[in-house]
Amino acid sequence: MKPVIVLGSGLAGYTLVRELRKLNRDIPVTLVSRDSGDYYSKPMLSNAFAQNKDATSLVLTPASEMAKQLGITLLAHTDVRAIHRHEKRLDTCSGALEYDRLILALGADPIRIPLQGDATGAVLSVNDLTDYAQLRDALGTAKSIAIMGGGLIGCEFANDLAVAGYAVTVIDPGPYPLASLMPEQAGKQLLEPLTKLGVTWRFGTAVQRIDKATSGYALTLAGGTVVHADLVLSAIGLRPRIQLARDAGINVNRGIVVNERLCTDDDSIFALGDCAEIEGRVLPFVLPVMHAGRALASILNAEETRVNFPAMPVVVKTPVHPVAVLPVARDAAGAWQVMASGQGVKMGFFDEQNKMTGFVLTGEYVGERSQMTKMLR
Numbered sequence: 001m002k003p004v005i006v007l008g009s010g011l012a013g014y015t016l017v018r019e020l021r022k023l024n025r026d027i028p029v030t031l032v033s034r035d036s037g038d039y040y041s042k043p044m045l046s047n048a049f050a051q052n053k054d055a056t057s058l059v060l061t062p063a064s065e066m067a068k069q070l071g072i073t074l075l076a077h078t079d080v081r082a083i084h085r086h087e088k089r090l091d092t093c094s095g096a097l098e099y100d101r102l103i104l105a106l107g108a109d110p111i112r113i114p115l116q117g118d119a120t121g122a123v124l125s126v127n128d129l130t131d132y133a134q135l136r137d138a139l140g141t142a143k144s145i146a147i148m149g150g151g152l153i154g155c156e157f158a159n160d161l162a163v164a165g166y167a168v169t170v171i172d173p174g175p176y177p178l179a180s181l182m183p184e185q186a187g188k189q190l191l192e193p194l195t196k197l198g199v200t201w202r203f204g205t206a207v208q209r210i211d212k213a214t215s216g217y218a219l220t221l222a223g224g225t226v227v228h229a230d231l232v233l234s235a236i237g238l239r240p241r242i243q244l245a246r247d248a249g250i251n252v253n254r255g256i257v258v259n260e261r262l263c264t265d266d267d268s269i270f271a272l273g274d275c276a277e278i279e280g281r282v283l284p285f286v287l288p289v290m291h292a293g294r295a296l297a298s299i300l301n302a303e304e305t306r307v308n309f310p311a312m313p314v315v316v317k318t319p320v321h322p323v324a325v326l327p328v329a330r331d332a333a334g335a336w337q338v339m340a341s342g343q344g345v346k347m348g349f350f351d352e353q354n355k356m357t358g359f360v361l362t363g364e365y366v367g368e369r370s371q372m373t374k375m376l377r
């Protein structure tokens with residue numbers, strides 16, 4: 001019997017296999033990953049510095065132990081280069097593999113924007129354990145860090161690195177932190193405590209060039225201002241890994257396109273996690289990955305299941321002023337309203353029928369997530 005082959009050993013790949021094993025221990029599973037296959041929690045990467053954790057100590061379960069626990073064949077450090085759909089075969093860097101069903105859990109790549117200058121190659125981004133190890137090495141003698149992007153990941157790193165004692169400057173084209181997720185009043189609640197922690201902000205602008213300086217780097221911003229830093233970290237977003245699927249003729253858009261059964265337009269090939277576009281939505285967060293993993297396990301076990309996402313608030317790990325947000329679409333009709341304010345703010349987004357369709361909680365209100373979720377209609 002040919003195996004189910006899962007490509008990727010991130011949260012999506014491992015959640016799926018774990019859920020499948022709860023239902024069925026007999027289906028042969030091969031998990032193929034170009035990384036080590038060690039199991040870790042990716043959200044820890046932007047919270048580990050202040051705790052002085054290195055990459056090794058972030059590994060929760062080594063790959064060999066995962067393989068044993070789950071009863072799977074695990075091929076680590078194995079890059080998959082092509083999918084031959086009609087023969088149900090993969091080309092990998094160490095030979096061909098045949099599958100019965102194929103699961104794409106390939107994740108996403110950090111977005112790189114074109115920059116000028118002689119030090120553009122020095123820009124780091126952190127999307128896996130290897131990146132995190134590199135960041136720690138690079139931070140060895142650094143004192144100052146410029147972070148490109150004041151969104152979720154940028155703010156989390158700003159908090160973490162500022163607590164760890166680095167001088168952090170965040171550069172973002174928006175007017176305040178997390179501007180794509182929440183209204184100004186909530187953004188300012190986060191801005192103040194991070195500023196008190198020592199974070200410097202450059203809003204309404206973007207990095208255009210990065211050059212080597214006598215010490216560290218000189219970042220030239222739109223408008224001509226120059227910011228100096230010993231290290232540059234990019235946190236401007238992720239792009240789903242779709243190339244492997246596209247080359248195989250599988251339907252892709254922003255992500256690998258799947259239906260509510262997480263199936264691509266090839267009925268032997270499924271996708272979930274950061275690489276997938278599920279019914280038009282790319283949802284690069286832990287909770288949707290868990291829901292999709294559970295649903296796909298049932299589907300592979302021949303159960304009639306469809307993925308169904310409840311309201312899934314995103315928690316921003318900025319301990320200096322925590323935030324939980326259920327964002328609304330950029331063009332949603334309605335308005336944000338303050339529901340309470342004190343050491344933080346509680347806001348709801350109300351549509352034209354006065355129904356709450358989104359919310360943001362900061363500071364002292366962040367614990368009210370489940371009450372707010374119940375209020376959604």
Ligand SMILES: Cc1cc2nc3c(=O)[nH]c(=O)nc-3n(C[C@H](O)[C@H](O)[C@H](O)COP(=O)(O)OP(=O)(O)OC[C@H]3O[C@@H](n4cnc5c(N)ncnc54)[C@H](O)[C@@H]3O)c2cc1C
Binds near residue numbers: 012046079081127289
């Ligand atoms: C710094 C950071 C902090 C975050 N914090 C939060 C948070 O607080 N809350 C939250 O909800 N979400 C958070 N997220 C998002 C969340 O962690 C991700 O949505 C989730 O981990 C994605 O899992 P994944 O398995 O889809 O992708 P990944 O973990 O990226 O896994 C992809 C896998 O595919 C493998 N792969 C890729 N290409 C190939 C190939 N060609 N051949 C073989 N293998 C391949 C890779 O080696 C890897 O094993 C955070 C993300 C980051 C980067």
